[in-house]
Amino acid sequence: SYVLTQPPSVSVAPGQTARITCGGNNIGSKSVHWYQQKPGQAPVLVLYDDSDRPSGIPERVSGSNSGNTATLTITRVEAGDEADYYCQVWDSSSDLVLFGGGTKLTVL
């Protein structure tokens, strides 16, 4: 079965750039979606189709997807970006929706 792999944690200082990866076999051939979840809250879609931002998501948030890795990039990181981030795909071969294990972003 298809598996998405995320690093458990990423730490970055305010004002720096955070990169959160999502690994999967030939993930570049799939559409990857990213969610931000803060403690006690429901997830929020921050990127869809690899790199498109829903309305209200700042341009500091961007994404890429190629080969076996998709990446969520947050520039000029702020304290408010501290959260758990999840990648998600739909696996066409199994017709299943899959989430990565999540990455906790810590702003130092």
Added chain:
Amino acid sequence: QVHLVQSGAEVKEPGASVRVSCKPSGHPFAGRYMHWVRQAPGQGLEWVGWVYPNTGGTNSPQKFLGRVSMTWDTSISTAFMDLSSLTSDDTAVYYCTRGRGGAFEGMDVWGQGTTVTVSS
């Protein structure tokens, strides 16, 4: 703007069943998938399945087959998720969430979550 309003917290004994409801407000729900996603305490997100209101079709991972039923009641425009034979492993927050379009698309609106606790 669409909101998804879920039913309140539930406490169930092992072996029982639970029903969680989810009612969209603000705009008609036509043409979108309704997904169910759960999150056990301190854990990540787990997809439970989807229901497509236009047809009533459903899909869910093998681990839930036979235990989960997802339906859409057209008369009251409400989605339901029924989970049976509950164990402590089913203790989680259950979210309903709207797909942007097809099953392969992201989920752009989320309910507030319903806490289901399974305990004797």
